[in-house]
Amino acid sequence: MxxxxxxxxxxxxxxxxxxxxxxxxxxxxxxxxxxxxxxxxxxxxxxxxxxxxxxxxxxxxxxxxxxxxxxxxxxxxxxxxxxxxxxxxxxxxxxxxxxxxxxxxxxxxxxxxxxxxxxxxxxxxxxxxxxxxxxxxxxxxxxxxxxxLDHSEILTKAHDTLKKHLNDQPIGLNLLPAQFTMPELQALYETVLGTTLDRRNFQRKMLGYGILNRTGKRMTGAPHKAPWLYEFDEEKYRLALQAGLNTGW
Amino acid sequence: MxxxxxxxxxxxxxxxxxxxxxxxxxxxxxxxxxxxxxxxxxxxxxxxxxxxxxxxxxxxxxxxxxxxxxxxxxxxxxxxxxxxxxxxxxxxxxxxxxxxxxxxxxxxxxxxxxxxxxxxxxxxxxxxxxxxxxxxxxxxxxxxxxxxLDHSEILTKAHDTLKKHLNDQPIGLNLLPAQFTMPELQALYETVLGTTLDRRNFQRKMLGYGILNRTGKRMTGAPHKAPWLYEFDEEKYRLALQAGLNTGW
DNA sequence: ACAAAAGTGTTATTTCTACACCCATGC
DNA sequence: GCATGGGTGTAGAAATAACACTTTTGT
The missing domain is CATH 3.90.79.10 (Nucleoside Triphosphate Pyrophosphohydrolase)
Structure with a gap:
């Protein structure tokens, strides 16, 4: 410093x-x-x-x-x-x-x-x-x-920007542990956006981006079926950050 | 100044x-x-x-x-x-x-x-x-x-930003005359994006945004069918600028 | 056995894409 | 009358949304 x-x-x-x-x-x-x-x-x-x-x-x-x-x-x-x-x-x-x-x-x-x-x-x-x-x-x-000062305004604008960026950028790397489950990723999206999303459609869409690898391991310990653990394909993740996900026009 | x-x-x-x-x-x-x-x-x-x-x-x-x-x-x-x-x-x-x-x-x-x-x-x-x-x-x-200096870089970044914004913001107000034809608006989009777009699909999509009013007048003078003149509904245009066009999530 | 929550698949709907045909105008 | 380019419609493909059934696990 x-x-x-x-x-x-x-x-x-x-x-x-x-x-x-x-x-x-x-x-x-x-x-x-x-x-x-x-x-x-x-x-x-x-x-x-x-x-x-x-x-x-x-x-x-x-x-x-x-x-x-x-x-x-x-x-x-x-x-x-x-x-x-x-x-x-x-x-x-x-x-x-x-x-x-x-x-x-x-x-x-x-x-x-x-x-x-x-x-x-x-x-x-x-x-x-x-x-x-x-x-x-x-x-x-x-x-x-x-x-x-105006730090509330700054914070709000940051959150708004984040929500907007979610439309054409992936999110999760650096925000989640290296390995995470699909429900965890979905919870992150839901939290950022302040809405709920359909479990199955979310998974389809997210996998469609092609930036996730299924590790083959599962997250155990809870009284229900163990979900798969995923990790980001960092190379593809970075490409998606640059190129954008939904091309629009 | x-x-x-x-x-x-x-x-x-x-x-x-x-x-x-x-x-x-x-x-x-x-x-x-x-x-x-x-x-x-x-x-x-x-x-x-x-x-x-x-x-x-x-x-x-x-x-x-x-x-x-x-x-x-x-x-x-x-x-x-x-x-x-x-x-x-x-x-x-x-x-x-x-x-x-x-x-x-x-x-x-x-x-x-x-x-x-x-x-x-x-x-x-x-x-x-x-x-x-x-x-x-x-x-x-x-x-x-x-x-x-780095003005080329600034210019390029501005153009990139404009292209990106086109995905969730309308464009045209202040860039076109108050009244304009659909082909003119399309030409603007094509120029900014550097691509060609389908005439009919473009029109449908654009009208779907609900920010255009057909004036009822036509643009005459060319050796072909006279296209309609449109103008932006400024109120709705501004709303679209703020809220964004493609909601994404 | 049961509740909780995950995995996966199917269908209906909407949107997007790629076209074809008709219409007006100036030369 | 003909070339040019605009207006409109439609069928197929693709993406999205809504929804159901099965599977696994801890208690």
Whole structure:
């Protein structure tokens, strides 16, 4: 991390990451609890002067989750002039979260680039808070706490984008364990979309994409027929990400 | 326009507009010919300190084309650290296009937000060059001149995005005259997509979206049956833009 | 034995695709 | 009258939606 030496950072530009995880049939987002404030924030950061913006987002993701090589994609630049952190820097300085000389820098106008990431819930052992926050936790999407600034809007837009992308992109790699059952994959889709889907039609459609391999193993332990375990064919998965699934025209 | 007083602009952030027009069955883009350089550029600009980023893009569009209320949409932030205008400011200063004191400001690293716009070709009477360029012209997409920096990449990405958006968004309003024939609309689609489409199936599909009104008038003058004139139902068009056309899941 | 949940298959419906035929207009 | 290109309809194929029966497993 380039640290917090403001002269080593691009001014007025931040990145904020909406990090989605999937656990117990719920879509969750990784949020930071701000120090001594009853408010939460998306994990975010600034961009080093010699750092690609994508790199900065990757770094933020890795700092909070410890994960590398994760699906991460920019989805929108929030650039309204009204977007500023009036008093936020000063407040953080008061709380001792940052040195006083950073307060001014932080209080200027910022535009922020939103990224969304899909990560496997169980691989994130102990999410780490940053210096301005006291904890970093998974929050269920349907029971979100109060978020700072326009972070609710960013989060909503990330979710909307994800739903839209589901129409021509596969989802699941990095969000599910390496091996998973068809019902689990379906539950993921249903959760993201907020609907229910027909079991059999879902399976047919999904297999039709040709990005799944049946491992030959089954998931045992439940009092019913053991479902097959699948895994993604990563090569084909990546191709599908690029080319899109439903060609449309 | 906030002018070019660098202290009134956000540092390190620019907007570049890919302005598409449609004329003689060709997709065209509005480009600027740089002064005394055999190179072209996308119309772009900087963001005033109290200006929304969207506003800045709208302003650039309006400055070059004179048009207001046009479909304009951000599609990507180009944020690689390697994106800088090394020597570009100095060169412009030498040419007298800008005052010397701006050269340094311009030569720093910039990230640029790409917008694409769809405008009606015939409504742009005399596109106006900015102060660093000697002319502003429509260029056919399949015969592009050499572009400055990564502007080719930006343009390509804009076109790709447009093609993708065609799968769930209508297109045509602001790109065609207020009244147009079905074959004209089809030609637009074919041009954007770079394919040919079946006349009858296209018509059925398009009418199925329910965003067109048949005016009752016909387009006469050609040596064949006169085609109907249609216009967009703007209300429904806008709804379709928001909700998407092919629901997918 | 039973409940729960997965596997698989079938049919009806809708949508998409690929065509063919007729109609108006200017030369 | 004829070439050009638009208007409309229709049969076959394909994709989607709706639904039923069988199988496996833990209790």
């Amino acid at each position: 380039p640290g917090f030496a403001t002269d080593q950072l691009l001014q007025g530009l931040s990145v904020d990451c909406v990090i989605f995880g999937f656990h117990q049939n719920e879509l969750k987002v990784l949020l930071l609890k701000l120090k001594q404030l009853d408010m939460w924030a998306l994990p975010g950061g600034f961009v080093g002067v010699t750092e690609d913006v994508d790199q900065a987002a990757t770094r933020v993701l890795s700092e909070r989750t410890g994960l590398e090589d994760i699906f991460l994609q920019q989805f929108f630049l929030f650039g309204d002039a009204s977007r500023h952190r009036a008093g936020h820097g000063a407040r953080l300085a008061e709380l001792g979260a940052i040195p006083a000389e950073w307060a001014d820098w932080l209080d200027r106008r910022f535009v922020t680039l939103g990224y969304y990431a899909l990560v496997e819930y169980s691989r994130v052992k102990a999410p780490k808070p940053d210096q301005t926050s006291e904890s970093c936790e998974w929050c269920a999407l349907n029971a979100l706490p109060k978020l700072m | 906030p002018g070019f007083a660098t202290d009134q602009l956000l540092q390190g952030l620019s907007v570049d507009c890919v302005i598409f027009g449609f004329h003689q069955n060709e997709l065209k883009v509005l480009l600027l010919k740089l002064k005394q350089l055999d190179m072209w550029a996308l119309p772009g600009g900087f963001v005033g300190v109290t200006e929304d980023v969207d506003q800045a893009a709208t302003r650039v569009l309006s400055e070059r084309t004179g048009l207001e209320d046009i479909f304009l949409q951000q599609f990507f932030l180009f944020g690689d650290a390697s994106r800088h205008r090394a020597g570009h400011g100095a060169r412009l200063a030498e040419l007298g296009a800008i005052p010397a004191e701006w050269a340094d400001w311009l030569d720093r690293r910039f990230v640029t937000l790409g917008y694409y716009a769809l405008v009606e070709y015939s409504r742009v009477k005399a596109p106006k060059p900015d102060q660093t360029s000697e002319s502003c012209e429509w260029c056919a997409l399949n015969a592009l001149p050499k572009l400055m």
